[in-house]
Amino acid sequence: MKTIIIGAGVGGLSAAIRLAAKGIQVQVLERLDKVGGKLNLLEDAGYRFDTGPSLVTLPYVFEDLFAAANEKLSDWLELIRLEPVCRYIYPDGTGFDTSADMPTMMQNLEKFSPGSGEDFNAFFGHAARAWRGSRKPFLESSISSPLDFIKDGIPWTDLTALLPLPTLHGLAKRYFKDPRLQQFIGRYATYTGSSPYSAPGTLSTVMYSEYAFGAWYVRGGLYAIAQALEQLARKLGVEFRLNCTVQNIQTENAIVKAVQLEHGEILLCDAIVCNADAAHLYEDLLEKNLDPRKQKLEPSISGFVMLLGVRGQTTGLEHHNIFFSADYQAEFKQIFTELQPASEPTIYVCISSKSDLTQAPSGCENWFILVNAPPTGKVDWEKEAPKYATLILETLAKRGFDIRERIEVQHLITPTDLEQRYFTHRGGIYGSSSNTISSAFLRPQNRSQTVRGLYLASGSAHPGGGLPLVMLSGKLAAEALTKDYL
Ligand SMILES: Cc1cc2nc3c(=O)[nH]c(=O)nc-3n(C[C@H](O)[C@H](O)[C@H](O)COP(=O)(O)OP(=O)(O)OC[C@H]3O[C@@H](n4cnc5c(N)ncnc54)[C@H](O)[C@@H]3O)c2cc1C
Secondary structure, eight states, X not given: OEEEEEOOBHHHHHHHHHHHHTTXXXXXXXXXXXXXXXXXXXXXXXXXXXXXXXXXXXXXXXXXXXXXXXXXXXXXXXXXXXXXXXXXXXXXXXXXXXXXXXXXXXXXXXXXXXXXXXXXXXXXXXXXXXXXXXXXXXXXXXXXSTTHHHHTTOOHHXXXXXXOOSBHHHHHXXXXXXXXXXXXXXXXXXXXXXXXXXXXXXXXXHHHHHHHHOXXXXXXXXXXXXXXXXXXHHHTTOEEEXXXXXXXXXXXXXXXXXXXXXXXXXXXXXXXXXXXXXXXXXXXXXXXXXXXXXXXXXXXXXXEEEEEEEESOOTTOOSEEEEOXXXXXXXXXXXXXXXXXXXXXXXXXXXXXXXXXXGSSTTEEEEEEEEEEOOXXXXXXXXXXXXXHHXXXXXXXHTTOOOGGGEEEEEEEOHHHHHHHHOOGGXXXXXXXXXXXXXHHOOOXXXXXXXXXXXXXXTTSSSOSSHHHHXXXXXXXXXXXXXXXX
């Protein structure tokens, strides 16, 4: 049987590897000139920039993917554990480093704000129960109803930790007295493209996964992941067609038959795995009567990215750094309600050359700056981008890190660029947000409910966005397909 995969993002590559390892003929069609999707690379004047993901979590998911092809992850990629995990800096200049070593983490927090080490310990316990309750029935299984959690016989205490209410911010308030720590916990909502003031408290699992399994970097930069997945897929016999845009999916009696390419060519197939964003699938690729959605997909948070080649070395920063804003709630209101860039944004700075000298010319640094941004729709980014970049650099200067005179390379990526480059719904980083209970728990399923032979593997489908979850999405789609056809 022949399977076509639309898109060579991590979800598509992961499904391709698993299907080819089962002996299925797989062809991957990708509209860009290289694989990886949002996991991408830009090189300029000796600087290397990962343009999307900068942090690897849940490394066991990566190991599991290579094991499915009888390979060892460590033979393909060198994962490096980062300690500290991240430096958090508040507007008054105070801050702390986080650690995936519990005694160090508690000590650092106690020093920063007496009592908060114990608060973190209690919160971590809650998050561990939520993780235990959700890992198998949610992350590693296809679900069609919230009742699927109960069917798996999860202990009652774990189920209560899974309750969507309060919101993540509400939950943080229950456990932490210090509002600065509430802000720290709230940040994890953004890992699913959401606001801590609307996303369910269940997202405590995101924080848990970072500190229970550690924060990782890949030697040579994260784009090495995409390259390794492509090589492994090719080794298994997967065929790639790059610069190849799928125009639509052709069906007969709601059964997959073929895809039609941009220039009219038709490729027959028995099954399709769609790695493209679910909104693009429903709105552009499928016939309207096959769209199963009862409501529009909630857009994920987008991002404004600055890639800066910086001369010299900066002291006082780590590999990952967060400069928090003074008013987090106002920031998310601007982003999700007013659909405007935050006037005083939280700024994430990743300098991977601090851990890997191959990423910048000798004595220099590769700065990746990411600021949460609204889904596309209201902002003319072509006009706003240079002004917003200036505001971000001024903010960093006021916070003691004035790099303006040291910048020798600069590239900006706006939400509009993300939308146009990857066909991602309204420039979303993570497919859809988890800002409502249904958008958090009932994303589009991995097996299409309306078209036989169609499967979904992407950050916009179940179980969600971010590299490990997208890999799991590929796994669930491949499992559903092999169950149906082999
Ligand atoms: C700035 C940024 C920072 C991020 N940071 C992190 C991080 O630190 N850690 C983390 O885990 N995750 C992070 N993410 C999220 C992560 O990158 C995504 O969740 C993940 O890469 C999405 O993979 P995917 O397979 O769902 O789809 P995508 O990467 O979106 O790939 C889909 C592919 O399909 C192709 N395609 C679409 N339509 C068609 C068509 N009609 N025909 C042919 N091809 C088509 C696209 O060109 C694209 O290559 C970040 C993302 C961004 C943008």
